[in-house]
Amino acid sequence: MNLSQYLDAEKIVLESEIVVKLENFASLLNEWNQIHNLTGAKTIDAIYVNIVDSLYPLSFIEKPKTLLDVGTGAGFPGLVLAIALPDTKVVLAEPLKKRVSFLKYAAIDLELSNVSVEAKRVETVEHEAFDLISSRAVTNTKLLLELTVKISDSDTEYLFYKGSRVFDEIEDVQHQLRYDIVQKNQRNYLYIKNDK
Secondary structure (H helix, E strand, O other), rough: OHHHHHHHHHOOOOOOOOHHHOOOHHHHHHHHHHHHHOOOOOHHHHHHHHHOOOOHHHHHHOOEEEEEEEEEOOEEEEEHHHHHHOOOOOEOOOOHHHHHHHHHHHHHHOOEEEEEEEEEOOOOOOOOOEEEEEEEOOOOHHHHHHHHHHHHHOOEEEEEEEOOOOHHHHHHHHHEEEEEEEEEOOOOEEEEEEEO
């Protein structure tokens, strides 16, 4: 299947030039991955599945003006969201050098003027509060909220890509949050909303 078929199957509608950029990202990642082992997604199809997973929340979140992705890795979900949201200023926080090199190269190659890469752990990122903070498979919810406390405020929303443990994790923090958990395939998207 091509990427458009994957997107159609999930009813994700994007402009054709964005789809082309996502396909270019997939080829680039596939090429780098052969040498640098950046992700477990070893085929173009596996990369497409990860792209769709990254994009699915666009169907239910508010579009942010600024986005921080914690531990972007090979680009999921941060770089993919940056491609799909060209008007959003996206900061990718990733401490591992080979992944940082790839993210920087991809941002230049794909002409993503809305992306900056911070080669550091999220707790050392300095920035005004972000509209949205996302993360996939980095750490538990409580710790993510603690690590990002200096770059968030009462307007900040969170989008965490989680597995089945999300229900245990949310018990630690649910008393202080308004949130939805959207389930899709094997994924639980934890969307923590602001107090507005």
